[in-house]
Every structure is written in C-alpha cells, then in structure tokens.
Amino acid sequence: MRNAPYLDGIDPFAATVRGLTEPDPVRAALRAAGPLVQVDAPAGGRAWIVTDDALAREVLTDPRITKDPAFAPPGWDRDTAGLEQTAAAQPSLTTLDGPEHTALRRAHAPLLNAQRIRAQSGRVHTLARQLLTELATGRTTVDLMAGFTTRYPLTVLLDLLGIPLDRVDQAADSCRQMFGTEPGAQGRAIAALTELAAAGLGEDGRGLAAELRDRVPAHTSPDQLRYHLFGLIFAGQLTTDAALGVLIARALATGRHRGTVDRADTDALIRETLRQHPPAPFTLWRFTTAETEFAGTRLPARAPVLVDIQGISNDPARSPGPDLVFGAGPHFCIGAQLAHLELHAVAAVLRTDFPDARLTVPFTELRLTGIGGLQGSRLTALPVALHG
Numbered sequence: 001m002r003n004a005p006y007l008d009g010i011d012p013f014a015a016t017v018r019g020l021t022e023p024d025p026v027r028a029a030l031r032a033a034g035p036l037v038q039v040d041a042p043a044g045g046r047a048w049i050v051t052d053d054a055l056a057r058e059v060l061t062d063p064r065i066t067k068d069p070a071f072a073p074p075g076w077d078r079d080t081a082g083l084e085q086t087a088a089a090q091p092s093l094t095t096l097d098g099p100e101h102t103a104l105r106r107a108h109a110p111l112l113n114a115q116r117i118r119a120q121s122g123r124v125h126t127l128a129r130q131l132l133t134e135l136a137t138g139r140t141t142v143d144l145m146a147g148f149t150t151r152y153p154l155t156v157l158l159d160l161l162g163i164p165l166d167r168v169d170q171a172a173d174s175c176r177q178m179f180g181t182e183p184g185a186q187g188r189a190i191a192a193l194t195e196l197a198a199a200g201l202g203e204d205g206r207g208l209a210a211e212l213r214d215r216v217p218a219h220t221s222p223d224q225l226r227y228h229l230f231g232l233i234f235a236g237q238l239t240t241d242a243a244l245g246v247l248i249a250r251a252l253a254t255g256r257h258r259g260t261v262d263r264a265d266t267d268a269l270i271r272e273t274l275r276q277h278p279p280a281p282f283t284l285w286r287f288t289t290a291e292t293e294f295a296g297t298r299l300p301a302r303a304p305v306l307v308d309i310q311g312i313s314n315d316p317a318r319s320p321g322p323d324l325v326f327g328a329g330p331h332f333c334i335g336a337q338l339a340h341l342e343l344h345a346v347a348a349v350l351r352t353d354f355p356d357a358r359l360t361v362p363f364t365e366l367r368l369t370g371i372g373g374l375q376g377s378r379l380t381a382l383p384v385a386l387h388g
C-alpha cells in the first residue's frame with residue numbers, strides 16, 4: 001500500500017479574490033496529482049483530499065469514515081479547523097453517523113421533502129417578489145449581494161420555521177458574525193442564532209420548528225433542538241446566498257430572465273451555475289476511525305478527509321450524470337429541494353416582474369471573494385439596475 005502524493009506549496013484553503021470567469025488553478029493541480037492527495041491542513045498536519053467522483057462516492061458512504069470531530073487529529077484547534085464540537089457534546093446532523101444520524105434525519109426529512117417544499121412555492125415566490133420590489137423602490141442601482149442574497153434565504157427559512165420576520169436582520173448579522181475574527185465571535189453568533197430559533201418554539205408555534213420539536217427523538221434536550229434549528233438556518237443561508245449571486249449574474253448576462261423561458265431551461269441554468277460554482281466547494285471534514293485503505297492508498301487513523309466538490313464538478317474529463325453539488329450518501333443535503341425552489345423563484349420573479357433588469361458592470365468584471373478554509377466564494381458585489 002502506498003501513501004497518497006503530497007502537494008507541497010498548494011493551499012486550497014487560502015482566502016482568494018478572483019474574476020467570476022477565471023478558473024481556479026488550485027483545483028486543476030489537485031486533480032492532476034491523483035484521486036487522493038495530501039495537502040497541509042489549516043489546523044496543522046496533513047489533510048487528504050479526494051479529487052475523483054467515484055472515489056468520493058465511496059468515501060461519502062464508507063462507515064469507516066466519520067463526521068464526529070472527536071476523531072479529529074489530536075491537537076487540532078477547533079476554530080482554526082472550522083470544526084463543530086464532538087457528537088457527544090453537540091449531537092447534530094453534521095456530527096452524528098449511523099443509527100443516531102438516521103433517526104435525526106427521519107425527524108427532519110418529511111419537513112423538507114419535495115412534496116412539502118412544493119407546497120411552499122407560492123409563498124417563496126411572494127417573498128422573493130416582495131424583497132426585490134422593496135429594494136428596487138426609489139433606487140436606480142442596487143447591490144444584490146448587500147441587499148438581497150443574504151436576506152432572502154433567511155426570510156424564507158425564518159418564515160418556514162415560524163420565526164417572526166422582524167428577526168431577519170438580526171439573523172443576517174449573526175450569520176456574518178459566524179466568520180468574525182474577534183475571539184469568541186463564532187460562539188456568540190451561534191448563541192444568538194439558537195436564541196432566535198427558540199422564537200419558533202412557543203406554545204403557538206405553527207412552523208417547521210414546532211413540527212421538528214414534535215418529531216425529534218425523545219431524549220433530545222431543548223438546547224439540542226435549538227442547535228438543530230441553528231444548523232438549518234446557517235447551512236441554508238450560507239450556501240443559497242452564494243448560489244443566488246452567481247445565478248442572478250448569469251441570468252442577467254445571458255438575457256435568460258427575459259421572454260419565454262421554460263422550466264427546463266431554468267433548471268439547466270441552475271444546475272450549470274451550481275456545478276461551475278458550487279456554494280460548498282468542499283464537503284465538511286470527515287475522519288478515518290482506524291487505519292484505512294482507499295484506492296490502494298493508506299490513510300492513518302484519525303486522518304482528516306475532504307471531498308473536493310468544486311474540483312470534481314469542474315473536471316473536464318467528468319462524465320455526464322449526477323453531480324456532487326449537494327453531496328452524496330447519508331449526509332446528502334437535506335435542504336436541496338428548498339434551495340432549488342428558492343433559486344427557481346428568483347429566476348421566475350426576475351422574468352415576470354423585472355424583465356428589463358441588467359447588470360450595471362460587465363459580467364467579466366464581477367469578482368468572487370473567498371474567505372478561505374472550507375468556505376465557498378460569493379460575489380464581492382452584484383450591482384443591478386432592476387428596472388433597466
């Protein structure tokens with residue numbers, strides 16, 4: 001058994017700013033090095049990155065690989081690594097595996113399945129329309145990254161969960177604080193978002209928060225329930241925010257928001273946008289529970305493993321078929337249906353209500369900012385004249 005090649009001097013976790021149309025050279029270098037590649041991890045030691053689609057699907061379904069941060073390399077600093085607490089300290093969809101994870105997924109799944117989300121379609125279109133109309137009123141140009149892409153997914157999520165919408169701005173501030181650099185910023189942001197989530201859990205709560213409360217396993221504590229709600233709010237905002245920016249930019253640049261565009265065309269635009277610019281460029285950290293072999297390569301116990309979703313999605317040799325934009329296996333994104341609805345609704349509202357909308361800078365001048373780590377990039381700004 002051999003060791004995976006080590007790529008010295010390549011940092012896939014660096015903060016970046018680059019043009020929307022510029023390819024990411026790091027991804028090509030990772031792919032060229034092999035299906036499983038070692039790099040320096042941000043929190044010290046090595047990380048193993050999977051760059052091959054088939055191997056990624058094996059890794060994402062292999063019970064020898066766990067999400068539990070208790071298996072992180074000894075000495076890793078949680079903040080530097082961007083890790084949650086251990087599954088014992090903070091059981092959640094993203095820290096548990098096996099039967100406990102399955103039980104929690106069962107509690108969540110019916111709330112966010114295709115049928116339930118389809119039933120929200122009218123409401124989500126109304127929210128998209130309201131927010132864009134408010135933004136357009138009295139303004140010639142608006143920066144949709146500042147005024148829309150964060151607020152809209154949060155508005156949809158809070159509305160679904162049954163949390164009053166006057167808390168949207170507070171939720172947006174806390175989501176931004178999740179990446180604050182002052183000591184303790186992330187802990188304070190999580191505390192603020194869990195407190196906010198509790199607003200959906202009152203006696204008269206009628207949204208999905210109250211429904212989840214009635215469905216989670218009986219041993220779930222109130223704090224744990226609020227953390228599950230925090231997980232939905234944060235994961236749902238972060239990813240959809242980034243996706244919306246690039247989707248709107250591409251729709252306006254290609255005129256795909258005008259005229260008679262059918263659903264299949266919008267589907268294709270969304271799929272292509274997410275594939276080229278996956279909002280989650282990596283999966284979350286996983287760790288080997290014992291020494292393991294993959295594709296003839298040895299991984300030590302407690303090896304941190306990531307799937308390079310962005311590199312795999314943009315592999316020129318990739319065969320057509322399902323992509324990894326929402327992950328695969330038991331941790332497949334539970335919000336995928338909702339994300340699709342949100343993106344569709346915006347494309348539809350631009351078409352019906354803002355057919356003259358246009359970018360006020362050339363598409364090729366739009367820039368993506370990535371804060372580094374496992375986080376994806378979002379457009380630095382998206383200046384748009386909504387009424388042309």
Ligand code: HEM
Nearest residue numbers: 093094235236239243280283284326327331333334335339
């Ligand atoms: C375009 C938007 C989105 C993208 C690209 C995306 C991507 C992903 C990916 C790749 C994973 C798997 C991570 C892994 O296996 O390590 C994931 C999991 C997850 N996503 Fe999403 N997501 C999106 C929207 C949403 C929304 C709207 C919600 C909330 C309703 C959400 C909630 C979650 C949760 C809770 C998990 C963890 C599931 C588990 O571990 O069982 N996501 N997402």
